[in-house]
Amino acid sequence: MGDISEMDARAAADRGDDSDEAVSELQCRELFRNIREGFFVGEIVRDDCGHAIDFIFRSINAAFTDQTGLTADEAIGRRVTDAIPGLQRFLIETYGKVVDTGRSAAFEVEIPALANRSYEARAHSLGGERFAVLFLEITRRKRAEKALEESRTMLSDIVETVDQIVWSARPDGYHDFFNRRWYEFTGSEPGTSEGDDWANFFHPDDRARTFERWKHSLATGEPYEIEYRALHRSGEYRWLLGRAHPVRNEAGKIIRWMGTGTDIEDAKRAEASLRASEEQFRTMADSLPQLAWMADPQGWIYWYNRRWYEYTGTTLEEMEGWGWRKVHHPDHVARVVERIQQAWTSGEPWEDVFPLRGADGEYRWFLSRAVPIRDADGRIKCWFGTNTDITEQRKIEEFQQLLIREISHRVKNSLALVSALLHLQARNLPEESKAAIEDAATRVHTVAAVHDQLFRQSDAREIDLKPFLSNLVSAIAASAPEHEMITEIEPASVSADMAVPIGLLINELVTNAFKYAYPDEGDGKICVTGVHTAGHCYRLEVRDRGQGLPEGFSLERQGTSLGMRILTSLSKQLGGTLKIDSAEPGTCFALDFALRQPRPLLQ
Numbered sequence: 001m002g003d004i005s006e007m008d009a010r011a012a013a014d015r016g017d018d019s020d021e022a023v024s025e026l027q028c029r030e031l032f033r034n035i036r037e038g039f040f041v042g043e044i045v046r047d048d049c050g051h052a053i054d055f056i057f058r059s060i061n062a063a064f065t066d067q068t069g070l071t072a073d074e075a076i077g078r079r080v081t082d083a084i085p086g087l088q089r090f091l092i093e094t095y096g097k098v099v100d101t102g103r104s105a106a107f108e109v110e111i112p113a114l115a116n117r118s119y120e121a122r123a124h125s126l127g128g129e130r131f132a133v134l135f136l137e138i139t140r141r142k143r144a145e146k147a148l149e150e151s152r153t154m155l156s157d158i159v160e161t162v163d164q165i166v167w168s169a170r171p172d173g174y175h176d177f178f179n180r181r182w183y184e185f186t187g188s189e190p191g192t193s194e195g196d197d198w199a200n201f202f203h204p205d206d207r208a209r210t211f212e213r214w215k216h217s218l219a220t221g222e223p224y225e226i227e228y229r230a231l232h233r234s235g236e237y238r239w240l241l242g243r244a245h246p247v248r249n250e251a252g253k254i255i256r257w258m259g260t261g262t263d264i265e266d267a268k269r270a271e272a273s274l275r276a277s278e279e280q281f282r283t284m285a286d287s288l289p290q291l292a293w294m295a296d297p298q299g300w301i302y303w304y305n306r307r308w309y310e311y312t313g314t315t316l317e318e319m320e321g322w323g324w325r326k327v328h329h330p331d332h333v334a335r336v337v338e339r340i341q342q343a344w345t346s347g348e349p350w351e352d353v354f355p356l357r358g359a360d361g362e363y364r365w366f367l368s369r370a371v372p373i374r375d376a377d378g379r380i381k382c383w384f385g386t387n388t389d390i391t392e393q394r395k396i397e398e399f400q401q402l403l404i405r406e407i408s409h410r411v412k413n414s415l416a417l418v419s420a421l422l423h424l425q426a427r428n429l430p431e432e433s434k435a436a437i438e439d440a441a442t443r444v445h446t447v448a449a450v451h452d453q454l455f456r457q458s459d460a461r462e463i464d465l466k467p468f469l470s471n472l473v474s475a476i477a478a479s480a481p482e483h484e485m486i487t488e489i490e491p492a493s494v495s496a497d498m499a500v501p502i503g504l505l506i507n508e509l510v511t512n513a514f515k516y517a518y519p520d521e522g523d524g525k526i527c528v529t530g531v532h533t534a535g536h537c538y539r540l541e542v543r544d545r546g547q548g549l550p551e552g553f554s555l556e557r558q559g560t561s562l563g564m565r566i567l568t569s570l571s572k573q574l575g576g577t578l579k580i581d582s583a584e585p586g587t588c589f590a591l592d593f594a595l596r597q598p599r600p601l602l603q
Contacts (some may be wrong), residue, residue, distance in 0.1 A: 009535075014359045034061075036136070038061065038119075040059060041120075041130060041133075042058060043129050043130050043131075045133045053097065054081050055092060067119070069114065084113050102125045105122070106120075108138070110142065116139070118138050122135070160179050160181075162179075163595075165178070165182045166181065166258075171255060171257070174196075185256065186230070205228070209228075222259075223243070227242070230261070239263075239264050241262040261343050286448075288386070290307065291387035292384070295370075299341070303321060304314075312358075312359060313359025314327065329357070347380055365394050366387040371383070462494075464491055465489055465499075465530055466490065466504070474487075487529075489528070492530065500575065501570045504570055505574075509589050510542060515547065524545060537595065539592050553580070577592050
């Protein structure tokens, strides 16, 4: 058996059948052979009860093979259940009804047994048990439709679940869709906001300008954006940010507008709160007596308070960024820039002292500080700095320093005069009295030397023991050049009130070593050391290699000695503990004390 057989045509010619019906039949067969739709003639197979249970392919066209994958040999003369195993049964039943009723049937079907191909088909009765089916494969179209439907479903799910109002409008501006979020926001019924009814929810003060902006976008095709207040279901108006963009076809014609509405009420309140906070800050900053400024994390200064402009006579345009260098003294600006740049880079607080030029052209001294302002994650948001005028304070401090130097000079001269008078008086006294007066003169001289060393330092309030004691010991050693002095002092800061008794104690111990450690030889080695100890404490030692202590010597039993009483009093004033040990050979005096303010002088 073949496709629609050429034997039919030859048979008609042999019969000499030149009737119109014979020609028409041949034309129809030729038509079905060449059309792009698939075509087949089938014959119903029934069971004993007359139900359609199968059908046999009697004829097919070439397009049948193209659209099903079955050749004529695989189809013609075979039952469909053999040619296409697993074919849905409802198709056989549908063709049976067409044959039984004589009524045509049109339908679409996906046939899994034919690689999930889809078809649209029309079935017609041919009389008897035969029927004809004209079909077209539409697999590609159905898959595209399915993909489109899935895309629409997904888009619909997104539009309905996104926490934002979504709407669409026709090219003329007629609103034809709002998502669920709009109706939840307004509390209105779905479908009640179409056309221009959506504007009924706008605040009366915002309605006109919102419509004006929307009309402008419709007329020009420009994107639409505006902030407005809309009535919330709670009965209060909330701020929304409305946006819309045109959707254009390939020719550039607008075919739809897609828009959104974003609830920005919380952001607007935060902005208002921030503005109020900034205004409060600026009011407070402008009320400060200091000059104040702010910089970004890289050090670009973008704000100054009113006092800055009043003092410098400048404007923000002149001062922003690094413009502040214009009012710095040329002798200091390079140093200031270097130090503040280090602060910008390291993120460490900054402090410096330098002169700034005022609007009158005069320079005044300022103590300047800046600290980084950080966010919750520790990142620098900005820098806040101040400049405090300390010109008068510096003048007072300079005068005080001058006064202190003058007083120190007079005290030193007075003590030197007292010492000289004592030495002069001792010349004509008996030996015992002479020694006592000379000792007194020496101690007065020592007090003068200690004060001289104190006030030679740049800051007489805080004294570094290393240079203070090193210079003091050198001065003492100058009076006894025959002795070898070794000084090893670790740096340590003490107050001036502590430095005085420390200096007197060291002087007493060193001069005692001169007199008693080496009475016969006349010269020897004396070591003065100072080291840090545990618990923020300090140890001073004076060590010699002389004849050592007398047998049975004890501090407790030397209470009548003036020198020992002085040492004991000074150590108590410092809150320390004085110990005496044998150095084998020699003697070691050690004083342990805390690095703190001294106790009041004990009488």
